[in-house]
Amino acid sequence: MSSSDPMQRDQNEILSDDTVLIVGGGPVGLLLATVLAFHGVKSLLLERNKTTTKWPKMDLTNARSMEIFRKLGLAKGLRSRGMCNFHSKPNKNSNTTFIGVASHIPYTVLFSSGLSRDKPITQWLHPSVDEYRKNIIKQNDGTHPLEPYQRISQSIFEAWLKESCDSNPLIDVRYGWKVELVEGYGGDVKTTAVDVDSGKRASFVSKYAVGCDGGSSKVRAGLGIPLDGGPTPGYVLLVHFKSTDLSRLQKQGQFWHIFFIRNGQMGGAMIAQDEIDTWTVHLFLPLEADHLSMSSEDAVYTVLGGMGGEYEIKIDQVLVRSTYRPIIAVARSYSALNGRVFLAGDSAHQNIPTGGYGMNMGIADAYDLGWKLAAVINGYGKKGLLDSYELERRPVAFMSVEHSKVHMGTHGAISEILQPDPSMVDANCDEGRRLREEIHKHYQSHDGENKDLGVEMGFHYKSPINIPDEEGRPEPVWEPSCYSPTTLPGVRAPHVFLNDGTPIFDLYGKDYALVEFHDQIDRGSSFLVEAAKEISVPLKHLILIGEDNARKIWQRPLVLIRPDGHVSWRGDTIKDLDAAKHIVAAMVGSNMMVSGLKVAFGCSGSDLLFTQKDEFVIEKMGDFQT
Template identity: 25%
Template sequence: MSPDHRSTYDVIIAGAGPVGLFLACELGLAGCRVLVLEQGDADASVLKRLPFGLRGLNLPTMESLDRRDLLEPLRARMGASDASATVPWVDGARRPAGHFAGLQFFRDMVDEDAWPWRADSATEMLAVTMADVEHVLTARASQLGVAILYNCGVARVAASLDGVQVDAGGVLHQADWLVGCDGGRSTVRKAAGIGFAGTEPEFTGYSMALHLDETNPLCPGRQHTATGMYTYAPPGTVTMIDFDGGASHRTTPLACDHVQAVLRRVSGTDVVVDAVELATTWTDRALIAASYRQGRVLLAGDAAHVHAPLGGQGLNLGIGDAMNLGWKLAAVIHGKGPSSLLESYGQERRPVAEQVLDWSRAQVPLLRPDAGAAALRDVVRDLMDTCDGSTYFAGRVWGVGLHYASLAATHPLIGHSAPDMMLADGRRLNEALRSGRPLLVDFDPADSLAEIAGGFPRLDYAIAGMRFDPGLAALLFRPDGIVAWADSTSDHAAVGGAVARLLDPQLVA
């Protein structure tokens, strides 16, 4: 590709799942020319609908959706399916707050004052289906002018110093950048020669909709047995784990005889499976890409990291990747930031992925079918029955502890997601971030910093309507809502110098 060639697109995204679509929306919001290539068709897979498509959105994901005015459309879309009423671990008199390897912890034991940077922001989680998320994101991407081609998977990739060429369905597409959001078996990652390493699986997990004989002996709920674990929701929804080293994942047809044999072994019963209506397998392998970027090729979501769906962290992790990458890639495309800005994407997101992979690995010992695992489950239950224990688990599962340590922190808020405070004009902070631009919030209207903000044409400015921290004079937020700078001084020269140092004027011009 010659230096003066104008690519057809700024970015090609491989994969129209939630991660690829969210990234497409971020880039579209910034005025980039985006093409999404999806190997499947436009209709959401049945596995993305109830019951197997159910996912829990953690706090950073909900904040990201709210900051782009996508949360309320998603709530409205969910109304018809009532996904929140089908969360399998919501039962009993106490209000569950989440689970770890199926062990519940409860809200009445969680100390939300442990996270002062939340500033009384909501800590509610939300249950959604993958199909609902994709529907809302597809609609928004289309509104923003994103092109989406279905039944058009990536076959080959040719990358050079100044662009990429993608062969999809026999048609060549050109772009300046390519982002692989095409899953754990990513064609883009393999084409870029990026390594993928970690830990191999101990088990094969099964999610199934079955027709069972009327003499069905399975016990409803989660059952740990001498050979594995299964969860049964009448009349025929079964999830089970078989500690076979992952041998049956994508190697054995999920026919009636195989499913029945494994279910009998795991449950220790003579259950009869009359028919398999729907079945899929998964494992506890935990792998991460050696790099999130190779030249003009980047990775996000499962293309960059895979792990067991224990605790439902995968969707949240991928949306976080897209939110972090989108504004940075757009800045580079528009010449408002150096290419090196993209290095901070991997520097910030890879440690988050490593934590999630370890969180997934840590749940496997609790699921093993032996006396040691049973004893360990009792210990974890005891810890969850303490305030400190439940607060720790909530912080991890809810994503409250998200923090980018790579940012130079001179204040405790720096590197954390912004608290959704009220502004003087009646908007919430998340609403003020919907432009996708950086935002300077002034806590002292008597000594307004608006003049300083005016020196940065694409830097938004707002006056806070509340002072949740008496020592704060101003906060600077990145386009993704992460606190980039905080200070107690209202000296204009000091504030202006800090903003200039932390925000390259070209990045916001």
């Protein structure tokens, strides 16, 4: 539901307790509103801009994010926009043509010394969506995601998601409202905003507010939450343009990304936003460089030329041009005002674009916070559930930021490989061939960018709402390069196809699910169902019979799944109703029950409250102190 006439709005609005105020209408804010609505909760979204972004920004929705959109019933819609985009290029039968990234096109990444060369130095052969899906079906062992990734430019993604929100009666989208201040107001939150057209000021009082307002977040700054970290050396000139000069652009083959060596180092990159006519060039510059002295066309030619000087193409239209300086930072806190205000997305963390973690982390933030806020507003979730948001998501931000640096380091190492004479990289001699072979080996042995499933979906949420295994059971070793299937509490449960081909993922339902691999033994699952019913926790009891493959991968006969697909508890039996009540109390964040958990599960309350590895956080914090 959209509101566009500021004269029809009250200057002061008191929102109902079941309405969340969201600041920021980018992908994270729009998705948060979507998740809340999915769970029956209303939201009011304020965005300072009048339209969705024109900038390309992110260009890959990763596999874990696609799983999230599948849960929300939106995966097919997103793929339809990514594979069939609208362009105002008329043909004889229609005012628009439909183009995009067809599902059979591989996501190839090239590494080149310049398009004047006949071929690239090396390449990463990321599979197409079709090929990825075939691999998922073929290898049904829990190591794969359920959904392949999807190429889609943020300008298209964001417009599609806003359309979805506009049509949802639980979401009130108000673009053209600039938020100036978020502050405490008794036990509530007051958000002050200005209508950018009329200049009229209005205040909105709500029980909860969420800052999804980007790296320069007014919400974070106004609440005095510092960022640990800062900008990286150098900056980037971005030029987003249209060109149908495919014979020159794709001289070295069709590509998704192509990285160019320039001046003896990795000097720029180009992204194919679709497979027809839309591209984005990134020119890496030192801080002292003056980009204003360079035209957008010359910037494109400089990047494409690599080590060989400018390489000209026919540019039909420059769409947008900007500069940005990559920042590595994590907010010191994800909440304020006693858990009434939260941060999500770039307002909470910022990283280097390599790996595509930024927006995809924001999607995961919105998903995690959304279902927890909904549980509390719907009456069965407790404050501990909201407290778990920072405990779970902030360590993931540190890990993802670190790995974006790892991927950037892969490109940065090229300058060392090219020493002492970078010009030899194009030479037709033994030294030139040796350099090119060394670059090839380097990229083939450091190929985790956009494929490190351990980073994307293998993280372990350690917080009191996940009941740990009994002592003495070793945890699986985490690796950034792969997802190790496990139902360890706090980890995303493995995707597996059941005997009839149904993904177990699709059977969880909307809220909590107790998955039972039934083997004719009474394991006490009815106690958990009864305990959940007593306090009105929505719980689906999924009984599976004869599913030997899934049972082996899932490791336990009883596994309790959270609304986000992560495991809350697992076990062989539930001995009685009291034990079941302890499990339910923990999973919904009942802090008062934490002391009881040490009786049921053999660990102390302090162990539960501080299960995340504090030494990891402290060590990583040291890397980001300003």
